[in-house]
Amino acid sequence: MSDEVEEDARSADAIAIPLADRDWKRDMWRDLKKAPLTAKFGILVIASYVFVALFAPVLTPYGESEIVGSEFDVWGDKFILGTDNLGRDMLTRLIYGARNTLGIAFLTTLLAFAVGGCLGLLASILRGWVDQVLSRIVDIFMAIPVLIFALVLLTIFGSNAQNLIIIIALLDSTRVFRLCRAVGMNVAVMDFVEVAKLRGEGLPWIMFREILPNILPPLVVEFGLRFCFVFLLIAALSFLGVGIQPPTADWGSMVRDNATLITYGDITPLLPAAAIALLTVGVNFVVDWFLHKTSGLRDDH
Amino acid sequence: MGKLITLVIQRLGLGLLTLLAVSLIIFLGVELLPGDIATEILGQDALPETVEVFRRELGLDKPPHIRYIDWVLGVIQGDFGTSFANQREISDLIGFRLANTLFLALMTSAIAVPFSLVCGVLAALYRNSLYDRAINTFTLTSISFPEFFIAYILIIMFSQQLGWFPSLSNVDMDMPLWERIYKCLLPAATMTLAVFAHMMRQTRAAIINLLASPYIEMANLKGLQRFRVVVHHALPNAWAPIATVIALNLAYLVVSVVVVEVVFVYPGLGQLMVDSVIVRDLPVVQACSLVFAATYILLNLTADLISIVTNPRLLHPK
């Protein structure tokens, strides 16, 4: 083989190399600019909700459960969106609702991911009986619809924010477990995990250094979807009267408490419902965009 | 064929086992209830003798495993026990409500299933077209809406503004069929909207997945008409994923019925369950959740069975 050819072979081998140092901030900004309109809208919605939730006390004219007027007052200067069934300011409660409903749903999802994620990773690495036992338990829990199960458990343990978070998080963690186990399994069979095992690495290293970074994209997507699911579930439970309890301001129960107005053609009670819908739409749009970007992972939830 | 039958029997057995496990969980859940049920129901001031009598009446003096077996045996014979709240036989309470709920679910699926399958298949065939993008945005929006939001929007539009349909669906057994259908239209429409998005998106995903198979490319390279590729090559392999989609969504429907029934004050099982949860009428909650879970398990089991039975590898073993 001539030297010229050898050189040629070398350069051929080196040709497929993209830039080494990437500026991730600039990358993100470029991605963001290229994002479709729906995704931009979604990001805007999420940002404004977070803002409202964080600064609720500053933004509201009255106290969260302060009775400031007569019942079912109409829209006007004093009460921009009128008052509710007990004479509390609707706008104030709507803003506080963002804080409560959002916060509880977020905490619940986080807890569900902590529990389901860790167990799912564990099952995907250890396999064998650990996986079998965990998977069978999850199968049984998934055989009961979440809403129904939540209703039963809330009857037994009583409705308060803490119970609500724990119960829904545990029920929802079964879904996280399934996903985490499945995508974790795909990574766990790869040779670099075998290399780590052969090196004698412990479980935490394999779980959090080898596997977790590689399943982050689907987990981020799942987080968005699970958050929507939890958010809608809590809203439904509150609407049914077994979710977040009064006097805490919460969108689901606000719809329920003021539903009578609808029969008179007043749309005020639909505002909290619309607030729920808008956020979920926003999150879903962002998740959909993310899915397209990391395409091939999952075409649907 | 032997392998197929074994698989089917295995799956049926597993379904039964799951059902038993679920019943045990529901039963144990109630056992875990803090405090004594009898005291709770009769109140703290009740005389000890009264509590004792009541306990015996409920069978609470027996050990838990005997009570579980009694309960399961009762349920198999259609006896769910008596309600705490009004002392009525639970089976009487459940009977016609279950029929109502199933009627509503059936009506919804009659509209939703064909509609979403067609839209889903079309979206998959014309992937990335304007239609696909539009329907994608629409379904993304509609899965984001809480059911009660959709329900109230429909009520305001069709009941308040246009006055076409009633906002209450107070059906009873003596009503003629068309009137029942008429009264159920709004709740059915709500549930259709809720389930359509999920079912359509899953159908689309399943078909796209299928169309990416090498044998579909092969069929195209054989110069076959598009129609034949879809009907002769894609469809026979699509039954399993489509059956799964349908069953999953009917199961979803069975659950979303709870909220919709409450909004429209429809006398169904969901309504009963929510009412019982609020007054903590445990035997009724137990019974309702068991019925819901059983339906759910049954639907998922059906999907599994269909995908087993339509799998050519199992139908024609080596």
Place this chain on the structure above:
Amino acid sequence: MTTKPKKQAKDSEVLLSIRNLHIEGQSDEEWHPIVKGVDFDLHRGEVLGLIGESGAGKSTIGLAAMGFARPGCKITQGDIMFDGVNLFNATENDKRSLRGVRISYVAQSAAASFNPAHRLIEQYSEAPVQHGVMDEKEAHAEAITLFEKLQLPDPHTIGFRYPHQVSGGQLQRAMTAMAMACKPDLIIFDEPTTALDVTTQIEVLAAIKDIVHEFNTAAIYITHDLAVVAQMADKIIVLRYGEVVEEADTRKMLSKPEKAYTKSLWAVRSLQKKEQPSDDILLEMRNIDASYGGGVKVLKNVSIKVPKQRTVAVVGESGSGKSTAARAITGLLPPMKGEVIFKGETLSAALKDRKADDLRKLQMIYQMPDTALNPRMRIRDIIGRPVQFYMGLSGKKRDERVSELLNMIEMEPNQYVDRFPGELSGGQKQRVCIARALAAEPELIICDEVTSALDQLVAEEILKLLQHLQDELELSYMFITHDLATVRAIADEIVVMLQGEVVEQGLKTEILTPPHHEYTDLLLSSVPEMDPDWLEGLLKERAKKKPSIQLAGN
């Protein structure tokens, strides 16, 4: 067997003429050129071999010859003249009426390309019936004749089976029959034997060659295997990065390649190593039985010895248990019986019972460098982790050692330490894998098909590097491979495995020179050589021998 000379079968009339073909592919929502201006002519009855390494655009060109582009690809420019019709701008209907009738396609994976829901014969007769060439009854009768010609077993009944009921080699022949159904003018063979074992490959090659000659069908034969294309093609085009490097008749191309790139491809298989015997045994597998989950034994009484500073090549086809042997040594699959002895000491059967130092001395390198490196870790950490883990070095000392290791594998440290594996080429990734193994300062490295996922030129560089490291660091290698060229290039000793058992072990020259063990003979003789007459010669020779050499799959 037709023994017609090739030239005679070839007509002078041009069947397919491709000019200035440009194809683009989509990635990251941008279009990139895949094929950049390819021209060639194909005459009636002529077989054209398209060869090139991965990414050369061979399959894309093959499909373009049918006027077809996969989703995510588009033909942007050029003329594809097939018998007077330009497929570049023909209507879908026109193209459809040609496909399956006058041009047909044989895919790489027959198992995935047959519809699992229909019987073979239904799929066979679909094209002729749908295109109105013949009715179903005629088609069935034809199918049986063709199945017979292609030497499928039970030609009368095999068509009534479903794809999953037929073996891989038979399916590939059935697919060739299906492509032949309408007696097309042109067939595109897209790597039809790549997924098969060598002993099965040879039958499929013979069948294809035979039938193409008999019906005087023109063909485009796409492959990355030079020896295969030498058997099949009248004319060869070498492709690289979507461009034609060289085009010539097969014999000329093989004997006198002109371009440097082609020469380098041809030269790869010439790497040879002189064996050195040794009795200083480093590792010994003694009478090992192993199975997955207690089921069928995948290793049966396997004994293998690896001498110090030598390379033992373990050869066998898929299912021979060669990779399982590696798993038994490393402790990933604790054997049911027998022991692994390393430097005179018996190692614990299970991985978790082994001492860190035992783990350190025994390292592995894998077939796919893509999956052997954590894509979310920088090179610094990939190589640095074992340094830290085994040697206890950290901070600056660790970084220095990483640089040293990168220098050893001939990669510039400053340029690469901060990259992710995705930012390296295939060969560089495999080098990093080697560096990671070296970081543990091992005594034995198990190499599991380390070059088979790489392009040939790159593979050769890796083999050279491994040889260099062995001499320098006194390493021992256990080299698992199915490729005999690799064996010649690197081995001192050879172990031949078949169905979980060791057939033979010995010095390289002993094993490679006759007389062979019966299976070794079959295996060795089935590996295609770069001689265009090799296949015909071999088949003649086998036909003469006693029928005990009946091949698997028949």
